[in-house]
Amino acid sequence: xxxxxxxxxxxxxxxxxxxxxxxxxxxxxxxxxxxxxxxxxxxxxxxxxxxxxxxxxxxxxxxxxxxxxxxxxxxxxxxxxxxxxxxxxxxxxxxxxxxxxxxxxxxxxxxxxxxxxxxxxxxxxxxxxxxxxxxxxxxxxxxxxxxxxxxxxxxxxxxxxxxxxxxxxxxxxxxxxxxxxxxxxxxxxxxxxxxxxxxxxxxxxxxxxxxxxxxxxxxxxxxxxxxxxxxxxxxxxxxxxxxxxxxxxxxxxxxxxxxxxxxxxxxxxxxxxxxxxxxxxxxxxxxxxxxxxxxxxxxxxxxxxxxxxxxxxxxxxxxxxxxxxxxxxxxxxxxxxxxxxxxxxxxxxxxxxxxxxxxxxxxxxxxxxxxxxxxxxxxxxxxxxxxxxxxxxxxxxxxxxxxxxxxxxxxxxxx
Amino acid sequence: xxxxxxxxxxxxxxxxxxxxxxxxxxxxxxxxxxxxxxxxxxxxxxxxxxxxxxxxxxxxxxxxxxxxxxxxxxxxxxxxxxxxxxxxxxxxxxxxxxxxxxxxxxxxxxxxxxxxxxxxxxxxxxxxxxxxxxxxxxxxxxxxxxxxxxxxxxxxxxxxxxxxxxxxxxxxxxxxxxxxxxxxxxxxxxxxxxxxxxxxxxxxxxxxxxxxxxxxxxxxxxxxxxxxxxxxxxxxxxxxxxxxxxxxxxxxxxxxxxxxxxxxxxxxxxxxxxxxxxxxxxxxxxxxxxxxxxxxxxxxxxxxxxxxxxxxxxxxxxxxxxxxxxxxxxxxxxxxxxxxxxxxxxxxxxxxxxxxxxxxxxxxxxxxxxxxxxxxxxxxxxxxxxxxxxxxxxxxxxxxxxxxxxxxxxxxxxx
Numbered sequence: 001x002x003x004x005x006x007x008x009x010x011x012x013x014x015x016x017x018x019x020x021x022x023x024x025x026x027x028x029x030x031x032x033x034x035x036x037x038x039x040x041x042x043x044x045x046x047x048x049x050x051x052x053x054x055x056x057x058x059x060x061x062x063x064x065x066x067x068x069x070x071x072x073x074x075x076x077x078x079x080x081x082x083x084x085x086x087x088x089x090x091x092x093x094x095x096x097x098x099x100x101x102x103x104x105x106x107x108x109x110x111x112x113x114x115x116x117x118x119x120x121x122x123x124x125x126x127x128x129x130x131x132x133x134x135x136x137x138x139x140x141x142x143x144x145x146x147x148x149x150x151x152x153x154x155x156x157x158x159x160x161x162x163x164x165x166x167x168x169x170x171x172x173x174x175x176x177x178x179x180x181x182x183x184x185x186x187x188x189x190x191x192x193x194x195x196x197x198x199x200x201x202x203x204x205x206x207x208x209x210x211x212x213x214x215x216x217x218x219x220x221x222x223x224x225x226x227x228x229x230x231x232x233x234x235x236x237x238x239x240x241x242x243x244x245x246x247x248x249x250x251x252x253x254x255x256x257x258x259x260x261x262x263x264x265x266x267x268x269x270x271x272x273x274x275x276x277x278x279x280x281x282x283x284x285x286x287x288x289x290x291x292x293x294x295x296x297x298x299x300x301x302x303x304x305x306x307x308x309x310x311x312x313x314x315x316x317x318x319x320x321x322x323x324x325x326x327x328x329x330x331x332x333x334x335x336x337x338x339x340x341x342x343x344x345x346x347x348x349x350x351x352x353x354x355x356x357x358x359x360x361x362x363x364x365x366x367x368x369x370x371x372x373x374x375x376x377x378x379x380x381x382x383x384x385x386x387x388x389x390x391x392x393x394x395x396x397x398x399x400x401x402x403x404x405x406x407x408x409x410x411x412x413x414x415x
Numbered sequence: 416x417x418x419x420x421x422x423x424x425x426x427x428x429x430x431x432x433x434x435x436x437x438x439x440x441x442x443x444x445x446x447x448x449x450x451x452x453x454x455x456x457x458x459x460x461x462x463x464x465x466x467x468x469x470x471x472x473x474x475x476x477x478x479x480x481x482x483x484x485x486x487x488x489x490x491x492x493x494x495x496x497x498x499x500x501x502x503x504x505x506x507x508x509x510x511x512x513x514x515x516x517x518x519x520x521x522x523x524x525x526x527x528x529x530x531x532x533x534x535x536x537x538x539x540x541x542x543x544x545x546x547x548x549x550x551x552x553x554x555x556x557x558x559x560x561x562x563x564x565x566x567x568x569x570x571x572x573x574x575x576x577x578x579x580x581x582x583x584x585x586x587x588x589x590x591x592x593x594x595x596x597x598x599x600x601x602x603x604x605x606x607x608x609x610x611x612x613x614x615x616x617x618x619x620x621x622x623x624x625x626x627x628x629x630x631x632x633x634x635x636x637x638x639x640x641x642x643x644x645x646x647x648x649x650x651x652x653x654x655x656x657x658x659x660x661x662x663x664x665x666x667x668x669x670x671x672x673x674x675x676x677x678x679x680x681x682x683x684x685x686x687x688x689x690x691x692x693x694x695x696x697x698x699x700x701x702x703x704x705x706x707x708x709x710x711x712x713x714x715x716x717x718x719x720x721x722x723x724x725x726x727x728x729x730x731x732x733x734x735x736x737x738x739x740x741x742x743x744x745x746x747x748x749x750x751x752x753x754x755x756x757x758x759x760x761x762x763x764x765x766x767x768x769x770x771x772x773x774x775x776x777x778x779x780x781x782x783x784x785x786x787x788x789x790x791x792x793x794x795x796x797x798x799x800x801x802x803x804x805x806x807x808x809x810x811x812x813x814x815x816x817x818x819x820x821x822x823x824x825x826x827x828x829x830x
Contacts, residue, residue, distance in 0.1 A: 016747060020771050099792055105781050107791050114803050115773065197803050218633065218804040239826035246828035332431060343826075354821050356435050358530065366520050366824030375829070376522050376820060377514055388529050388612050388817040389633040390805040402803040405791060406769050409781030411654035411758075413661035414790070 004188040005195075007176050008143065011116045012195040014171035015141035019113050023090040025168075026137055032164045033136075034082040037129065040160045041075050047156035048125065055123075055149045068123050068150055078129040078157075081380060085133045088379040091398045092139045095406070103412050109403040113139030114197040117400060118189060120211055121202040123147030128154040131200075132161055132175045134382050138400035141174045143196065145189060148181030155179065190215040198390075198400075200383050220395070221387045224310040225255030225338040227368045230327040230353070232344035233264035237271055239365055240343040241278055246367040247341070249282045253312045255384065256339050256371040260307065261318045262327045268292065268320050279316070288318040308334035324349050328356055335359060337386045339371035360386060360393030419603040420610075422591050423558065426531045427610040429586035430556035434528050438505040440583075441552055447579045448551075449497040452544065455575045456490050462571035463540065470538075470564045483538050483565055493544040493572075496795060500548045503794040506813045507554045510821070518827050524818040528554030529612040532815060533604060535626055536617040538562030543569040546615075547576055547590045549797050553815035556589045558611065560604060563596030570594065605630040613805075613815075615798050635810070636802045639725040640670030640753040642783045645742040645768070647759035648679035652686055654780055655758040656693055661782040662756070664697045668727045670799065671754050671786040675722065676733045677742045683707065683735050694731070703733035723749035739764050743771055750774060752801045754786040775801060775808030 001009070018026075037044070048070040055068055091111050098107040117140045119131045128144050135142035146154050154177045162172040178185065190199065193216045200220050201211040212219050229247055231240045247258035263272060272295040279286060286299040287306070293299050299318075307317050307330070321327045331340050339361040342353040350364040361371040371394065373381025378396030385391040391399040416424070433441075452459070463485040470483055506526050513522040532555045534546045543559055550557035561569050569592045577587040593600060605614065608631045615635050616626040627634050644662055646655045662673030678687060687710040694701060694711075701714040702724075708716050714733075722732050722745070736742045746755050754776040757768040765779040776786045786809065788796025793811030800806040806814040 016771070016773070019773070101790070101792055105785060110769070112773070212631065216627065218802065220804075236826065242826055242828050250829055350823075354525070356431070358431070358434070358527070359819065361820040361822060363822040364824065365826050366822045367828040369829040370520060370822060370824075370827070371820075375516070376822070377516055387633065389635075392817045393820045402807045404774065405776040405786075405808045407776060407778040407781045407785060407791070408765075409779065409785075411651065411657055411780050412785070413657050413782040414665055414784040 002188065003180070004178075004185055005192065007173070007178070008116065008189070008192040008195040010171070010173035011141040011143055011176055014173040015113065015115045017171060018136070018141060018174055019115075019139050021139070023092070026090065026139070027086045029164060029168050029170065030082055030086045030133055030137060032167065033133065033161050034079040034086070036160050036164050037075055037079045037082070037157070041072055044075060044153065044156045044160065045070060045072070048153040051150055051152045058149075060149060064123060064149070068125065068153070070125055070153060074126065078126050081130055082133045085137050085380055088137065088397055090137065091401050096403075105407050105409040105412050108406045110406050111401050111403050113401055116141045116143065116196045118143045118145065118196050118199045118217070119202065120145050120186065120199060120207065121147065122204075122207065123149040125150045125153035125157060127202065128157045128177065129161070130380060131382060132158070134380055134397065135400060136174065138397045140400055141176075143176045143178065143189070145178040145186055151177075151179075151181055187214055190217060193217045202383055218390070220383060220385050220391060222255070222384045223386045224336050225257070225386075226259045226308055226310050226334060226336040227256060227339040227341070227371070228260040228262055228331055228335060229258050229341045229343060229368065230262040230321075230331070231264060231267060231271060232324065232342055232346060232349050233266040234346035234349060235264075235267060235271070235343040236345055237274065240271060241274060243341060243343050243365070243367050244275055245278055245282065246369055248279070248284060248316055249314065250367075250369055252314055256368050257312070258368055259309065259311055259317065260334065261316055262321050262330055263292070263318065264327070265291070265320045265322055268295075283314055285315040286318060287316065289320060291320045292318050310336070324352060328353065331357055331359070338384070339363065339368045341366065341368050360384070417603065418595070419593075419600055420607065422588070422593070423531065423604070423607040423610040425586070425588035426556040426558055426591055429588035430528065430530045430554075432586060433551070433556060433589055434530070434554050436554070438507070441505065441554070442501045444579060444583050444585065445497055445501045445548055445552060447582065448548065448576050449494040449501070451575045451579050452490055452494045452497070452572070456487055459490060459568065459571045459575065460485060460487070463568040466565055466567045473564075475564060479538060479564070483540065483568070485540055485568060489541065493541050496545055497548045500552050500795055503552065503812055505552065506816050511818075520822050520824040520827050523821045525821050526816050526818050528816055531556045531558065531611045533558045533560065533611050533614045533632070534617065535560050535601065535614060535622065536562065537619075537622065538564040540565045540568035540572060542617065543572045543592065544576070545795060546797060547573070549795055549812065550815060551589065553812045555815055556591070558591045558593065558604070560593040560601055566592075566594075566596055602629055605632060608632045617798055633805070635798060635800050635806060637670070637799045638801045639751050640672070640801075641674045641723055641725050641749060641751040642671060642754040642756070642786070643675040643677055643746055643750060644673050644756045644758060644783065645677040645736075645746070646679060646682060646686060647739065647757055647761060647764050648681040649761035649764060650679075650682055650686070650758040651760055652689065655686060656689060658756060658758050658780070658782050659690060660693055660697065661784055663694070663699060663731055664729065665782075665784055667729055671783050672727070673783055674724065674726055674732065675749065676731055677736050677745055678707070678733065679742070680706070680735045680737055683710075698729055700730040701733060702731065704735060706735045707733050725751070739767060743768065746772055746774070753799070754778065754783045756781065756783050775799070
């Protein structure tokens with residue numbers, strides 16, 4: 001058996017033991033993991049230092065080096081993250097009664113772990129602890145395949161978590177870091193559909209597409225975030241301005257930042273001059289339709305096909321629309337099913353927008369930046385799904401589980 | 416744009432109109448479809464006759480000809496199926512409140528259609544009506560790609576349904592039959608991940624594997640059904656016998672038939688002789704472990720690796736186990752995540768089995784043959800999932816939907 005088949009099979013076997021562990025026991029283990037991370041900072045930092053030296057020698061960008069760097073504060077933050085997960089309700093074991101059939105058999109559904117989850121991610125050592133703890137709490141074994149630059153750090157973190165597993169007589173294979181960054185092994189990993197139930201890639205669009213194209217295992221996909229704010233004719237001028245600035249400038253480079261602004265033509269003459277000044281003050285580069293060009297100094301005028309870009313920076317696309325329908329048509333065409341926002345005081349328009357817009361999060365009078373597991377109250381987040389199968393939007397513990405049917409009879413047979 | 420891209424795009428556009436239709440309107444359309452199928456029997460039967468003539472000329476097997484054949488009674492059964500779907504509760508529009516965050520934003524989830532569903536199936540014209548109606552009720556456009564032998568019949572059925580859509584000013588593209596059976600076009604269909612949300616293959620393992628291997632769109636998979644009955648030491652002898660005979664012989668060739676029998680060694684001396692006689696009376700071919708061979712006349716003795724076959728006929732694999740754990744280990748190794756049954760009067764053993772066995776349906780004292788959407792109370796069934804993502808087990812209307820997040824604020828922004 002190859003290394004990959006073997007570790008996937010070991011994870012599958014281990015997952016059966018975890019699936020039947022009760023919540024209290026799982027929380028005890030997680031608490032011990034949090035303490036162990038805090039107690040073993042030195043060894044984790046030493047491994048991280050080696051990763052950093054190699055990464056600098058290989059000329060990694062400053063941004064990537066920053067994501068790779070661990071500090072005592074960052075290790076404490078990982079431990080805090082696990083403490084948060086301890087406090088979350090455990091979805092496993094929840095039972096819904098579906099009813100009794102005419103023949104007397106009772107049908108219900110029981111929430112159970114998926115089994116084995118595989119995370120594919122870039123050089124972020126914190127994902128090792130975060131995903132490890134989320135999968136553990138939801139009763140799943142996890143196989144972690146992170147970026148090669150962070151391999152030493154990930155192995156050190158996993159070693160600490162595995163030490164705790166041993167202490168509780170649980171198999172180490174519940175949390176496995178793939179020890180070899182060879183791309184061929186990652187491809188092999190993506191073929192293990194007998195033993196792995198779900199693959200979650202986290203990273204840029206290139207990584208997501210690579211995993212989607214090569215996986216025989218179901219993949220939860222998070223494509224780009226092209227989020228819009230639609231300022232309705234019944235919008236509150238000040239709220240609209242706050243939502244625009246917060247969505248576009250509070251943090252750029254994240255998937256829930258605004259990339260597009262749609263403005264009802266009736267409110268444009270009043271509101272766009274104010275918005276233009278505020279965007280100018282924040283240094284936001286303007287791309288807009290011809291109708292709106294006069295409101296801005298030196299905008300880039302976009303043709304119809306040029307809308308829909310994910311700028312990930314201080315840049316935005318602005319367009320006027322004739323109606324709510326016009327806004328919704330634009331979003332259907334250029335949105336990415338991530339997060340869409342309407343700003344309006346018209347309850348009917350708000351309801352219509354929320355019903356009809358096809359996005360994982362549809363907001364009324366709230367910043368797109370709230371589209372995040374922690375902000376929506378899920379606790380920690382294992383990812384955001386922009387496709388609709390299994391999960392749609394921020395994914396918490398429940399997304400790492402499924403429901404099986406239970407049937408209880410008294411010997412009934414089928415006619 | 417190619418034919419396939421065009422029809423997928425048309426389905427996507429049409430789906431937006433259907434997604435916002437209320438339940439009453441959808442039911443009116445479905446009722447009209449049912450009536451139209453009954454009223455247009457002649458034209459459907461004429462198209463079917465042409466399909467049958469061609470199929471006979473091509474030497475199709477009797478079994479396939481039978482599945483292909485339509486009769487007035489079968490068309491009425493299709494219409495009855497639609498009438499049943501009318502009566503089912505509509506999952507679309509159900510809203511769950513998740514709570515209000517400390518900053519005052521309200522978070523909820525709204526159940527919405529997936530969008531566009533693609534069915535890939537063999538030469539069964541009835542799937543065209545069944546899947547068309549299920550997808551319509553759940554608010555989805557559907558693209559139907561059935562076996563080429565039934566193409567004329569499928570097109571005739573779809574034409575009747577589309578006539579009703581036109582009558583209600585709804586786009587015909589809500590129900591599309593791919594008009595060309597070319598395999599290359601099917602492959603192209605499986606690439607349309609921008610416009611199609613889900614692919615459901617229905618048919619043999621070869622078809623499922625072909626679709627899984629070639630699809631860029633999420634696929635709900637239904638692999639084989641290797642279902643076991645475990646007769647515990649605390650089993651009721653008569654119930655166990657009934658469950659065995661019903662599961663194995665009431666209908667063979669179906670995925671929820673029993674393929675394996677596990678018997679606790681303490682009950683084997685009492686129960687296996689009775690079971691052996693009953694199986695002999697029904698003409699069931701026996702494969703078993705060495706320990707059980709003496710109970711049967713001329714059994715085939717299986718080695719360890721030979722268990723796990725899907726016989727789909729009057730044939731079964733029998734093994735004795737030392738304990739409940741032994742039974743569950745066998746199932747973990749050889750089961751197919753479809754349906755597993757325990758026969759026992761020991762409530763604790765029953766509970767342990769239901770918790771720990773990883774199958775989409777886990778039963779206590781009930782026949783595996785109940786593992787079916789209609790029998791479990793889902794109404795109609797679009798398929799059975801034996802993988803855990805999105806759906807696990809029989810899939811009804813709810814499985815054709817997803818949930819999006821709704822956020823309602825008063826202008827809140829993120830710090």
